[in-house]
Amino acid sequence: MSNYLFVGAGFSCAVIARELAEAGNGITIIEQRPHIAGNCYSERDRESNIIVHKYGPHIFHTDNVRVWDYINRFGEMLPYVNRVKAVSNSRIYSLPINLHTINQLFETHLSPNEAKELIESKADLSIEIPKTFEEQALRFVGPEIYNAFFAGYTRKQWGIEPSELPASILKRLPIRFNYDDNYFAHKYQGMPKNGYTDIVAAMLDHPSITVHLSTPYSIGMRNDYDHIFWSGPLDAWFDYEFGRLGYRTLDFEPVRGIGDMQGNAVINYCDSNVPYTRITEHKHFAPWETHEQSICFMEYSRQCDENDTPYYPIRLVKDKTLLKQYVEKAYHEKNVTFVGRLGTYRYLDMDVTIKEALDVADAVKASLAASDDLKPFYVKPL
Numbered sequence: 001m002s003n004y005l006f007v008g009a010g011f012s013c014a015v016i017a018r019e020l021a022e023a024g025n026g027i028t029i030i031e032q033r034p035h036i037a038g039n040c041y042s043e044r045d046r047e048s049n050i051i052v053h054k055y056g057p058h059i060f061h062t063d064n065v066r067v068w069d070y071i072n073r074f075g076e077m078l079p080y081v082n083r084v085k086a087v088s089n090s091r092i093y094s095l096p097i098n099l100h101t102i103n104q105l106f107e108t109h110l111s112p113n114e115a116k117e118l119i120e121s122k123a124d125l126s127i128e129i130p131k132t133f134e135e136q137a138l139r140f141v142g143p144e145i146y147n148a149f150f151a152g153y154t155r156k157q158w159g160i161e162p163s164e165l166p167a168s169i170l171k172r173l174p175i176r177f178n179y180d181d182n183y184f185a186h187k188y189q190g191m192p193k194n195g196y197t198d199i200v201a202a203m204l205d206h207p208s209i210t211v212h213l214s215t216p217y218s219i220g221m222r223n224d225y226d227h228i229f230w231s232g233p234l235d236a237w238f239d240y241e242f243g244r245l246g247y248r249t250l251d252f253e254p255v256r257g258i259g260d261m262q263g264n265a266v267i268n269y270c271d272s273n274v275p276y277t278r279i280t281e282h283k284h285f286a287p288w289e290t291h292e293q294s295i296c297f298m299e300y301s302r303q304c305d306e307n308d309t310p311y312y313p314i315r316l317v318k319d320k321t322l323l324k325q326y327v328e329k330a331y332h333e334k335n336v337t338f339v340g341r342l343g344t345y346r347y348l349d350m351d352v353t354i355k356e357a358l359d360v361a362d363a364v365k366a367s368l369a370a371s372d373d374l375k376p377f378y379v380k381p382l
């Protein structure tokens with residue numbers, strides 16, 4: 001039996017820890033926050049009793065049946081379809097951009113083919129190979145849709161002009177030529193009946209797993225374990241030796257009210273002159289519950305400083321150069337595996353996080369069976 005230390009109690013570590021505990025290993029998890037579940041943490045708001053997602057709204061969606069079965073093993077998922085609205089120039093629109101959005105924006109009642117023709121006529125074909133986000137959007141959708149839904153929102157989200165962001169951010173034509181407003185195109189979609197924290201708690205509920213909350217990692221812990229699984233920031237492991245990897249952070253401003261405050265779970269605000277990016281009303285994430293009161297969170301995006309919570313990895317050229325330095329150094333480390341969104345400096349949806357964690361656990365079990373050393377990375381960050 002090996003003894004493993006897991007740093008972080010989010011989905012990445014919870015899944016790998018559970019799998020290795022079931023394989024007969026001893027697991028200690030330390031978490032610097034006073035709670036488990038990482039950024040997926042949910043709790044009942046004391047005043048309203050509504051389940052709120054403390055680090056931003058989380059909707060579960062996947063095409064991966066193994067992941068779907070896995071999460072359902074640890075908690076009840078109820079059907080939930082995310083339908084997002086957008087405010088642009090004081091008018092409300094359907095998202096993601098679909099036939100309804102096009103007809104709303106152009107004040108038309110076009111059929112799918114007519115809408116396709118319209119958008120094709122708007123596309124700026126003079127841009128042969130788009131290099132920036134702005135060029136990519138203008139090339140695909142034209143100026144009206146770009147200005148209404150992308151320009152201001154992207155500027156607020158990333159704090160950078162869209163003309164300075166790489167084209168790769170907007171990979172494909174983000175338009176549906178039908179009235180499908182289901183935000184995610186995945187087969188399985190849902191919300192945990194009792195919140196994400198309960199699901200992670202069920203994963204960690206195993207006789208071979210011990211969890212210590214409010215316990216940050218310290219270097220002295222290293223000698224007490226056979227191996228460490230690190231889901232903290234990759235650069236933090238090296239004490240930021242080469243500098244800090246860039247992140248965006250979020251601030252959430254609560255607003256309380258009675259009844260239904262905005263009529264939908266998520267409304268995006270696309271204009272540059274509105275300082276927040278979206279407002280989420282969390283009671284709508286659990287439509288099977290009834291609450292007299294309500295609570296909304298206005299979400300603001302800004303640069304992540306040293307004492308802020310890192311949310312979205314920026315991954316621009318400067319960050320990728322730094323990342324390369326850390327990854328090269330990490331490959332020389334012994335007895336540590338870097339996992340999860342912070343450990344590999346990538347944005348990962350929950351389903352991808354769980355899939356990768358299951359893959360890591362499978363690979364670790366195979367390495368143990370073959371008496372091989374465990375690797376620093378099972379998923380390449382670059």
Ligand SMILES: Cc1cc2nc3c(=O)[nH]c(=O)nc-3n(C[C@H](O)[C@H](O)[C@H](O)COP(=O)(O)OP(=O)(O)OC[C@H]3O[C@@H](n4cnc5c(N)ncnc54)[C@H](O)[C@@H]3O)c2cc1C
Nearest residue numbers: 008010011012032038039056058059217232340341349350
């Ligand atoms: C705003 C936002 C919205 C999102 N919405 C969705 C969504 O709708 N659907 C979806 O599928 N995914 C969503 N995600 C992605 C989801 O949050 C991630 O997939 C998930 O959190 C990744 O889990 P993790 O365990 O890798 O990382 P985390 O959840 O970040 O867990 C890492 C843990 O490690 C701890 N830690 C770090 N350093 C130390 C240390 N030195 N000592 C001890 N503990 C430490 C941290 O405190 C943290 O709890 C969203 C992400 C963001 C930012």
